[in-house]
Amino acid sequence: MLEIALRHAFEGFMLEAEFRAPPGITVLFGRSGSGKTTIANAVAGLLTPDRGRIAAGDWVLLDTVQGIGLPPHRRRLGYIFQEGRLFPHLSVRQNLRYGAWFAPKGTPREDMGRVVEMLGLGTLLDRRPGALSGGEKQRVAIGRALLSAPRLILADEPLASLDEARKAEILPYFERLRDEIDIPVLYVSHSASEVARLATTVVALDAGRVTAQGSAAAVLGDPEVTPLGAREAGALLAARVVAHHSDGLTELDAGGHPLFLPRLGRPVGALVRVRIAAHDVILSRVAPAGLSALNILPGTVHSVRLGAGPGVMVALDTAAGRVLARVTRRAATRLELVPGASAHAVVKSVSIAQADVGIGGDQPGEMLV
Numbered sequence: 207m208l209e210i211a212l213r214h215a216f217e218g219f220m221l222e223a224e225f226r227a228p229p230g231i232t233v234l235f236g237r238s239g240s241g242k243t244t245i246a247n248a249v250a251g252l253l254t255p256d257r258g259r260i261a262a263g264d265w266v267l268l269d270t271v272q273g274i275g276l277p278p279h280r281r282r283l284g285y286i287f288q289e290g291r292l293f294p295h296l297s298v299r300q301n302l303r304y305g306a307w308f309a310p311k312g313t314p315r316e317d318m319g320r321v322v323e324m325l326g327l328g329t330l331l332d333r334r335p336g337a338l339s340g341g342e343k344q345r346v347a348i349g350r351a352l353l354s355a356p357r358l359i360l361a362d363e364p365l366a367s368l369d370e371a372r373k374a375e376i377l378p379y380f381e382r383l384r385d386e387i388d389i390p391v392l393y394v395s396h397s398a399s400e401v402a403r404l405a406t407t408v409v410a411l412d413a414g415r416v417t418a419q420g421s422a423a424a425v426l427g428d429p430e431v432t433p434l435g436a437r438e439a440g441a442l443l444a445a446r447v448v449a450h451h452s453d454g455l456t457e458l459d460a461g462g463h464p465l466f467l468p469r470l471g472r473p474v475g476a477l478v479r480v481r482i483a484a485h486d487v488i489l490s491r492v493a494p495a496g497l498s499a500l501n502i503l504p505g506t507v508h509s510v511r512l513g514a515g516p517g518v519m520v521a522l523d524t525a526a527g528r529v530l531a532r533v534t535r536r537a538a539t540r541l542e543l544v545p546g547a548s549a550h551a552v553v554k555s556v557s558i559a560q561a562d563v564g565i566g567g568d569q570p571g572e573m574l575v
């Protein structure tokens with residue numbers, strides 16, 4: 207478990223953040239200027255904070271009270287940057303070996319063959335970075351980071367420079383990194399889809415402070431925590447693939463309720479996590495009939511959060527998990543949506559983007575703050 211406590215003042219900005227990163231991918235999630243890069247730089251050793259401690263068990267990278275501050279090259283971090291930063295004059299194989307070269311002698315490290323297989327790099331080994339697509343470069347960057355025998359991987363907006371198609375191509379590799387490799391990953395992002403797909407733990411940041419931390423389902427399902435604003439809010443449901451139907455839809459079981467989505471490339475029985483954007487949810491007090499929308503989840507209103515404008519965020523607890531719905535204040539009043547009221551969430555199948563469906567169940571977990 208990585209434990210981080212930092213305090214640092216820039217002119218006009220104060221970072222005061224404390225959080226824990228358990229195994230898996232911990233996403234630092236917040237809008238531009240919230241302090242994500244400042245934290246990443248402190249972990250990397252590129253910034254010495256006014257006060258702070260960064261440690262994983264007895265391995266201490268920084269402790270300003272004790273006067274400990276390891277230089278960047280001794281921190282045993284694997285980096286994955288936005289632009290890959292591969293060596294252009296080296297082949298993919300040599301770039302990967304370069305990572306291994308930095309691994310301290312005698313430390314257990316990932317096997318090159320396994321990393322090449324996991325990241326699908328077998329056919330690319332003799333190419334130079336100039337002959338790789340953006341997504342392929344990022345796969346090599348992941349491999350190079352893994353092969354340096356890091357104790358922590360730091361991924362700073364690794365998908366930010368890729369278009370949607372390349373992002374879709376690379377996300378499954380980060381899912382494998384999360385599920386198959388036992389190295390914690392600190393991942394900086396301001397993309398709700400990436401958080402929904404990848405995060406084991408979310409640390410939500412706002413103006414230099416941690417506003418929430420906990421499992422992805424717990425943080426994304428909290429109507430009080432909308433790091434990117436209510437427009438981008440969306441809850442995460444855990445579901446299992448039940449069937450692929452001949453009309454192009456995949457049927458999921460979400461807490462005993464069927465959910466229909468455009469066809470998913472996951473086998474029957476697989477656990478998936480599905481992000482339902484709050485603005486794609488309609489609420490009805492009575493069980494709707496005669497609607498074209500296929501997904502209807504009955505539940506109980508947990509809370510209604512008023513926004514500054516005409517919108518309100520309604521949190522509905524269903525058997526499938528917490529669903530957030532963004533509706534107008536007028537609708538909330540007219541429907542008498544108050545805590546405890548029963549309501550049905552209606553979601554169009556086609557509104558659930560493939561990019562918002564990831565592998566791995568994420569049971570509604572606890573908030574740590």
Ligand SMILES: Nc1ncnc2c1ncn2[C@@H]1O[C@H](COP(=O)(O)OP(=O)(O)OP(=O)(O)O)[C@@H](O)[C@H]1O
Pocket residue numbers: 216217219236237238239240241242243244245396
């Ligand atoms: N070297 C510096 N000197 C002064 N102020 C700084 C410095 N670095 C960052 N800041 C300020 O600290 C705040 C947090 O910046 P930071 O880069 O950590 O945010 P971020 O969440 O990573 O944003 P983005 O998503 O845009 O990269 C900003 O207000 C920024 O202007």
